[in-house]
Amino acid sequence: MASKPQIKIPATYMRGGTSKGVFFRLQDLPEAAQQPGAVRDAVLMRVIGSPDPYGKQTDGMGGATSSTSKTVIVSKSAQPGHDVDYLFGQVSIDKPFVDWSGNCGNLSSAVGPFAIENGLVDADKVPDNGVCEVRIWQANIGKTIVNKVTMVNGSVQETGDFELDGVTFAAAEVPVEFMDPSADGESMFPTGHLVDDLEVPGIGTLKATLINAGIPTIFLNAEEIGYDGTELQEAINSDADALQRFETIRAHGAVKMGLIDDVAEAASRQHTPKVAFVAPPKSYTASSGKRVKESEVDLLVRAMSMGKLHHAMMGTAAVAIGTAAAIPGTTVNLAAGGNDRTMVNFGHPSGTLQVGAECKLVNGQWTAIKAIMSRSARVLMEGQVRIPGDVL
Incomplete structure (x- = not known):
């Protein structure tokens, strides 16, 4: 029986803070994976190499740790006053599921740079030189995040001398603001007590x-x-x-x-x-x-x-x-x-x-x-990630 050939999906492998993940533009995902559901989860798990009972993610892009088993989907925002929507998927290493219940604060610092370089921020908002403030709608939790991204000669500045413990090499600083980070409609202390x-x-x-x-x-x-x-x-x-x-x-x-x-x-x-x-x-x-x-x-x-x-x-x-x-x-x-x-x-x-x-x-x-807080972010690789066609 003939196997289906691999399919290619445009993707960018990025470090943000002390995490790494595979970033996608929503429009670049296979059509069936552009909506939430089982197909999207299956695609992202196969990209990362999960579930892997060996716990190594050898057959995927994951690094076999919670910090490196991550996926991000970015699209132009439908929310007023925002540039892009950011959806984060934490891929389980050894179990067949993607957890959509929260955000990744580290990868939040890479969303602005990714969005600028992939044409998702309106060009008239991006200076050739200076700071581009990218307003991000964090779709998992319904919150606003702001990235302040340094631009040099029309491109995102990725290299620099900002040092972050947990990251070996220095890079350009990306200040990140998490606006109104407590849960909407709920007490920040759900039991009503500080302790x-x-x-x-x-x-x-x-x-x-x-x-x-x-x-x-x-x-x-x-x-x-x-x-x-x-x-x-x-x-x-x-x-x-x-x-x-x-x-x-x-x-x-x-x-x-x-x-x-x-x-x-x-x-x-x-x-x-x-x-x-x-x-x-x-x-x-x-x-x-x-x-x-x-x-x-x-x-x-x-x-x-x-x-x-x-x-x-x-x-x-x-x-x-x-x-x-x-x-x-x-x-x-x-x-x-x-x-x-x-x-x-x-x-x-x-x-x-x-x-x-x-x-x-x-x-x-x-x-x-x-x-x-301040983080740093950097593109590690960009191009196309491949997954077997029978995933779809």
Whole structure:
């Protein structure tokens, strides 16, 4: 029986922040994949090389980590006051599904550069030299993101001297603003409390801040779960019991946040919520060998992504960190010393990251106006990605 030949799909492989993903213009996807559904999911999984029971994604573009198993679809925006719509798909490595429940903050920094270079931003808005402000509608969560992209001689400036811990080489800085990052129509603290007693069968009752800003996140105190906040990936990712405990905590936290009705549903919602643990400042050696001094950071944060400890920090989780740090009384704010602040510098496994947030109390409810951080982005490869024709 003859097999169908491969099909070619125009695509760009990009790094954004500490993540990598395959970017598509919506119009370039096969017609059947231009709409949400099973065909689109099947196409994106095959591009990335999932599901892969070996956990390597050898037969696809994925890098076998949560940071590199990502896809992005960009199109001209139908939203007033926006340039492009951005849809993010987190592809499971070993299971057959794409999680559309949240955003990727790191890849958010690459959307503006991609959109400009692919003709999705109106030409009269793009200067030959200067800064192009790209207003992005994040379609997964219905929020606005702003990229400030430097232009030189009519092209996106990708090279530069901006250094980002977790990325080996310097590149051009892309300031990113996440506007109104809390969930629409919902309290930023879904339980109504800045700190909850989270009861987890078999583990105990943990003090936790449950926040929906940037991405739904559960913040725990490191000491309560047996850590000091200086851990690197190997300390947790090589411990199967620890990974299972984090997943159990995540599932029960998701129920308490109202994201799911039953803990069994967490298995099909791997991308959200995130679990992170925080600790007061301590000196430690980052994964690169760089020494992070206690005096250089306000607190330490480690975060889980898709079942593993992240090698640096997810951009959306950084938004949650900055927002929670700005609100007195949260676990994050208390770990940072409990002071009022609009900017926080935290230590993560690869080094440090600074993020700012503006929050205000309105009618007794906290709301986030915006969160700000800088990332960098760069095209790694562009052309056509191929997948077997029998996927369609």
